[in-house]
Amino acid sequence: MTDFDPEVDSGAPRRLRLRRSRTVRLAALGFGCVCAAAVHGTASAHLGAIDALWLAGAVVAALCASFARYERRQPVLLELTPEGIAGFGRGGQRLFQGRIVGFSQWAERLLVFAVAGPEARRSDAFVVAADAVDAAAFRALAVRGRHAAY
Missing domain, CATH: 2.30.29 (PH-domain like)
Incomplete structure (x- = not known):
């Protein structure tokens, strides 16, 4: 309306x-997935695959919190x-x-x-x-x- x-x-x-944009939300989701994969791929070479999951999860949590803050401010x-x-x-x-x-x-x-x-x-x-x-x-x-x- x-x-x-x-x-x-x-x-x-x-x-x-x-209205809230689906396109922006999908782009943010795609960006988060790429970042998580990049962090996991980089960290797993140094820490091992299992320990790198924790780091990738922390990155995803930080990006989700940042996007939630962005949406509240729009x-x-x-x-x-x-x-x-x-x-x-x-x-x-x-x-x-x-x-x-x-x-x-x-x-x-x-x-x-x-x-x-x-x-x-x-x-x-x-x-x-x-x-x-x-x-x-x-x-x-x-x-x-x-x-x-x-």
């Missing part, structure tokens, strides 16, 4: 709901305003707000935004995968990012 209407051109903020609602963009978490807390200062698009599948807040000490980056929103909203976000960042 999305509240986003690309045809509306009023000064009021537009809201866009984001917005579930974006608010597009004429001045910039804001992202809100599950509990309604504001995760970031400001103007778009950087933007990248990869193969019509992934958008990466950098948003600088009012104090501009550092920028916050967030990722929007194509399967997290509908096609019209993805195109509108891509256009907004291109125009705002350049």
